[in-house]
Amino acid sequence: MVDYVRAQERRTGWLLTIPAIAVLALVFAYPILRAVWQSFFTINLGNQLSPAFTGLDNYARMAQDGRFWNTLWNTTIFTVATVSLELVLGMGIALVLNQSFRGRGIVRTIAILPWALPTALIALAWTWIFNDQYGVVNDILLRLGLIQTGINWLGNPTLAMISVIVADVWKTTPFISILLLAGLQSIPSDLYEAQAIDGASPWQSFRQVTLPLLLPQIVIALLFRLAQAFGIFDLISVMTGGGPGGGTETVSLYIYATVMRYLDFGYGAALVVVTFLLLVLVVAIASFFLSRSRKRASGAV
Amino acid sequence: MDKKLDLVALRKAYTPTVVPVKDISLSVGAGEFLTLLGPSGCGKSTILRLIAGLEQPSSGQVLLNGRDVSRLSPGDRNIAMVFQSYALYPHMTVYENIASGLKLRKTPSGEVQSRIHEVADFLGLHELMNRKPGQLSGGQRQRVAVARTLVRRPDVFLLDEPLSNLDALLREHVRAELKQLFGSQNTPVVYVTHDQTEAMTLSTRVAVLNNGYLQQLDTPERIYTEPANRFVAGFIGSPQMNFLQVKCEAGQAIVGNSRIPLPLGSNPKEIVLGIRPEHVHVAQSSNEPALDGQVFLVENLGMHNLVSVRIASGGEPITVRALLGMEHRLATNTPVRLAFPPDSIHWFDVGAGDRVEATTPSMVRNG
Numbered sequence: 001m002v003d004y005v006r007a008q009e010r011r012t013g014w015l016l017t018i019p020a021i022a023v024l025a026l027v028f029a030y031p032i033l034r035a036v037w038q039s040f041f042t043i044n045l046g047n048q049l050s051p052a053f054t055g056l057d058n059y060a061r062m063a064q065d066g067r068f069w070n071t072l073w074n075t076t077i078f079t080v081a082t083v084s085l086e087l088v089l090g091m092g093i094a095l096v097l098n099q100s101f102r103g104r105g106i107v108r109t110i111a112i113l114p115w116a117l118p119t120a121l122i123a124l125a126w127t128w129i130f131n132d133q134y135g136v137v138n139d140i141l142l143r144l145g146l147i148q149t150g151i152n153w154l155g156n157p158t159l160a161m162i163s164v165i166v167a168d169v170w171k172t173t174p175f176i177s178i179l180l181l182a183g184l185q186s187i188p189s190d191l192y193e194a195q196a197i198d199g200a201s202p203w204q205s206f207r208q209v210t211l212p213l214l215l216p217q218i219v220i221a222l223l224f225r226l227a228q229a230f231g232i233f234d235l236i237s238v239m240t241g242g243g244p245g246g247g248t249e250t251v252s253l254y255i256y257a258t259v260m261r262y263l264d265f266g267y268g269a270a271l272v273v274v275t276f277l278l279l280v281l282v283v284a285i286a287s288f289f290l291s292r293s294r295k296r297a298s299g300a301v
Numbered sequence: 302m303d304k305k306l307d308l309v310a311l312r313k314a315y316t317p318t319v320v321p322v323k324d325i326s327l328s329v330g331a332g333e334f335l336t337l338l339g340p341s342g343c344g345k346s347t348i349l350r351l352i353a354g355l356e357q358p359s360s361g362q363v364l365l366n367g368r369d370v371s372r373l374s375p376g377d378r379n380i381a382m383v384f385q386s387y388a389l390y391p392h393m394t395v396y397e398n399i400a401s402g403l404k405l406r407k408t409p410s411g412e413v414q415s416r417i418h419e420v421a422d423f424l425g426l427h428e429l430m431n432r433k434p435g436q437l438s439g440g441q442r443q444r445v446a447v448a449r450t451l452v453r454r455p456d457v458f459l460l461d462e463p464l465s466n467l468d469a470l471l472r473e474h475v476r477a478e479l480k481q482l483f484g485s486q487n488t489p490v491v492y493v494t495h496d497q498t499e500a501m502t503l504s505t506r507v508a509v510l511n512n513g514y515l516q517q518l519d520t521p522e523r524i525y526t527e528p529a530n531r532f533v534a535g536f537i538g539s540p541q542m543n544f545l546q547v548k549c550e551a552g553q554a555i556v557g558n559s560r561i562p563l564p565l566g567s568n569p570k571e572i573v574l575g576i577r578p579e580h581v582h583v584a585q586s587s588n589e590p591a592l593d594g595q596v597f598l599v600e601n602l603g604m605h606n607l608v609s610v611r612i613a614s615g616g617e618p619i620t621v622r623a624l625l626g627m628e629h630r631l632a633t634n635t636p637v638r639l640a641f642p643p644d645s646i647h648w649f650d651v652g653a654g655d656r657v658e659a660t661t662p663s664m665v666r667n668g
Contacts, residue, residue, distance in 0.1 A: 190388040193355050198402035198453075199376030208401070212392040 032276070038269035045263050058270035068271065070246055071254040077161065078236075078250060079229040082168045086225060087218065089169065090176030095210075097177065098184040108181075115174040123238035126167035130154055130239075157247025160240050164248050168235055172228075176221045183217030184210070215293035223286040230279050251275050303331040304366055306352065306457045306489045311361035313347055321347040323513035324361070329457070329489035329506075334480075336492045336500040339510035340536070345493045348510075349459050352491060354378050365456050376405075381450035382459040385466065387442050389434040389449075396430040399449050420452045423482075440471050447482065458483060458490045464499060476502060497537050501525070509533045527647075531654035534575050534647055540607055543581065543621045545574045546651065554648075559590040561643050564659040572657065573649040578607065580645035581623035584638040591640040594621065596631050610637055 039058050041051040062068050097108055114122065129136050130153035138150040153159045187210065195205040211218075233252040236242060242249030242257075255275065259268035306329045313322040321344040329335045337345040350356040352363055354375035362371045370378045381402070389398050396417065403413045421427050424444050434442055443463060450458055463479070464472045480503050483490045494500055500507045501521040509516040509524060509532075517529035528534035534542045545556075552568045553560040563572065584591040597620075598609040605624040608631055612619045623639055631637060648657040 188386065188388065190384045190386055191390060193353075193375075194382070194384060194388040194390075195405075196355065196375040197353055197378075197380060197382050198405045200405050204405060209390065 035269045035272045035276075038266060039273050041266045041269075043265040044267070049263070049265070051266070054266070058267050059274075061267060062270055062274065067246065067249075067254065068251075071249045071251045074161070074246075074248060075230060075232070075250040075252075078165060078168070078232060078248075079226060081165045082172065082229050083222065083225045085165070085169045086173045086176050087221065089173045090221070091180055091218075093173065093177035094180035094184055097181050112174045112178055114171050115178075117171075119171065119234045120238050122171050123167065123235045126163065126170070127154065127239050130163045154240055155244055157244055160244060160248045164236050164239055167239060168229070168232070171235070172225065176225065179221045179224075180214060180217050183214045187213050216290065219286060219290040219293050223283060223290060226282050226286055227279060230275075230282065304456050304488050305330050305364075306491065307362075307364035307367075308348070308352070309362040309364065311348065311351060311363065312359050313344075313351055313356060314359045321513050322351065322358075325510075325513075325515055326361075327508060327515065327518055329491060331489060332484075332487045332505075334483060334490045334492065334503055334505045336494060336504040336507045337510060338494060338497060338500040338507050338536075339516075340495060342512075343510040344513040345495075345510050346461060349382075349461055349491060349493050352457070353380055353382055353459055379453075379456045380459060381453040381455035381457075383443075383446045383450055383461065383463045385462040387434075387446035387463075387466075389442060389445060391434050394431050394433055395426060395437070395445050398434070398445055399426075399452050402449060402453050416452050416454075417448075420448045423451070424448050439467050440475060443467060443475060447479070451482070451486070455488065458486065458488055460490065460492045462494055463492075464494070464496070479503060497539065501537075509536060511536075527656070528575075529656050531573060531575070531649045534649065534656075538577055540578045540622055540624070542575045542577045542647070544649075545576075545612075545619055545621070546571055547574050556590045556641060557592045559588070561590050561641075561646065564648060564657050566659065567648075567657050569651065569657075571651050573651055573654070574641070575647035575649055576641050576645055578622045578624045579605075580642060581621060581625075581639050582642070583623075583625060583629055584640035589640045590643060591638050592621070593636065593638050596633050596635050596637055599631055599633060606631070608637075610639055612639075 038051075040053060040055055042054045042057065043049055043051045093111060097104065097111060101107075128134070132138060132150045132152040132155065135150075135153065137153065138147070141147045142150065151159065153163045191209050191213075192205055195209055200208065231252050232250050233256065236248050236250060237253060237256075240248045242253040251271070252275075255268055255271045258264050258271060308325055308327050311322055311325045312320070314320040321342075323344075325344075325348060327335070337348055339345050347356060351358050354363075354370070354373060354377075358371055362369050364370070365378060365380070390401065393401065399417050399420065400413055403416065408416075421430065424447065426444060426448055429437060429441060429445070434445065437445065443466075446463065460479075464475060467475060476499060492499075492503060501524075504521055506518060507521050507524050508518045509529075511532050517524055517533045519527075519529075524533060524537055528537060531544065535544070547554045547556055549555065549563060549569055549572050550560070552563050554563055554572055554574060556574065561574075563569075592612045594610040594612040596608055597611050600607040600609075602624075604627075606627060606629070608623050608625050608629075610621050610623065612621055621639055625631065649655065650657055
């Protein structure tokens with residue numbers, strides 16, 4: 001039997017989604033497809049920006065491009081370090097904010113502040129904090145007698161990487177802690193009471209109740225942060241500009257330089273395509289774990 | 302040694318004005334099923350949480366087998382509790398749920414298996430062992446929650462409204478099951494409910510609570526037949542007991558045209574007469590104590606009609622409800638004469654609401 005009402009509703013439904021689909025096609029599908037198309041051409045100052053079809057030349061060049069591999073490595077270090085640090089710290093803060101204490105509302109508001117501030121401002125502030133002459137970090141270390149002369153934090157590749165990681169962790173941990181806090185509040189308190197009656201220590205309750213039931217939120221946080229950290233641009237651009245000597249240059253910064261400074265549009269497009277595919281891969285893996293963890297936490301099979 | 306739970310002058314105050322539990326003393330022995338019964342906010346759940354150690358008493362003691370456990374954490378008390386929501390771990394299988402308490406207490410794995418096997422036999426849970434709580438029906442979850450407590454072999458079982466999440470039919474079935482289950486454990490059971498049917502059917506003794514105070518601690522029979530005060534009388538029994546404030550003269554209450562002798566030794570000016578709807582009947586003769594009134598509502602309960610009758614009195618009209626047999630075909634607005642058999646009447650003090658009893662023991666009526 002044909003369900004006329006249902007069929008009619010479905011037609012209307014499709015009709016109503018057309019504007020959204022059109023917008024998506026315009027702002028997502030078109031730029032992506034255009035970038036893919038462009039990556040098969042050589043368009044740079046060498047040929048007066050007149051596109052010349054060169055097939056996979058751009059991709060072959062990328063395989064030989066030490067700077068690309070270096071930025072990919074930097075991006076990976078930055079992503080792994082910030083996301084794992086933020087997850088651990090964010091969890092700790094979420095657990096604290098989940099306790100009831102006087103002034104919790106104020107503390108929660110303060111805790112979200114770094115996330116709410118514009119990244120460019122935060123980056124400037126951290127540049128000053130890590131300044132070798134006037135920076136607070138050096139001042140504290142000098143006063144404590146831990147160092148004799150000021151460290152040039154942003155002048156050394158390793159230290160500069162550490163500096164940008166610290167700045168990003170400071171800015172983004174609140175995001176994760178608020179996300180995890182929402183998850184913590186959805187765990188019924190009687191599960192912890194049942195654990196207490198069964199004689200579980202706080203650590204055992206954390207392992208047996210909190211972690212498994214918080215897994216969906218943890219994976220969501222991971223998903224968001226992986227994508228964000230992998231494309232990091234603004235914070236590093238302001239703090240170090242990718243320096244010193246490419247020590248903190250990430251893929252996004254390299255793409256920006258390729259396109260906007262060297263005006264190498266074809267090669268830039270190829271870089272975008274590869275980065276995009278890598279990101280899709282990472283997010284796909286994380287999503288897979290997300291749906292699995294959700295099922296586990298809800299008790300479905 | 303027999304298992305035993307004692308509460309000694311237990312008191313819990315959150316703030317000087319919020320005191321849910323006020324000086325509760327009682328004891329529950331092995332094989333006893335004690336129900337804490339009362340309206341919401343009477344402190345029954347708080348008492349359970351105090352016994353469990355989820356709350357610390359402000360004063361007083363919780364004694365388990367004679368040992369003061371008031372300062373011990375819940376895990377060190379050897380108690381087991383069924384939560385209202387069951388509090389099953391959603392990410393664990395039924396087996397893991399039942400095993401979790403034993404594993405936390407480092408029970409040898411061989412014993413864990415044999416105990417779980419035994420409990421699963423007892424409750425018929427074998428087919429459910431690998432499922433997760435999300436895949437179980439309400440009744441099955443409830444049984445898993447019970448299994449989780451039984452397997453622990455605790456010194457006392459605590460049950461917090463375990464039937465309130467089940468539908469009416471299942472509730473009756475599970476109620477009977479619970480009675481058998483816990484009756485065979487030879488361990489004190491403390492059961493919290495606001496449902497008087499559960500309290501009456503399950504318990505060996507019932508503690509009726511109101512406003513943090515113990516109102517009456519007695520067998521279900523005596524709670525029904527000899528309520529200690531007006532609160533207990535009104536709370537137990539459905540439909541609710543009728544209360545009429547009547548004038549007295551020379552140790553006799555004046556009910557309509559007749560006089561009913563009060564319990565020996567009492568001679569107040571006024572008294573509260575309490576009688577259950579099931580004991581009120583249509584007057585057959587003119588010499589029994591009765592009041593005239595007019596029917597204004599007839600509710601068919603299947604076996605009986607619940608008839609509300611407005612009694613004409615000097616001041617405001619009083620409503621008396623009577624459970625009458627279906628043979629009385631009473632229509633609304635018809636006049637009716639309701640009789641109050643003196644043997645079924647409960648007397649309560651007008652001020653404090655306490656039960657008025659004969660002062661000489663030989664004169665105690667037998668209900």
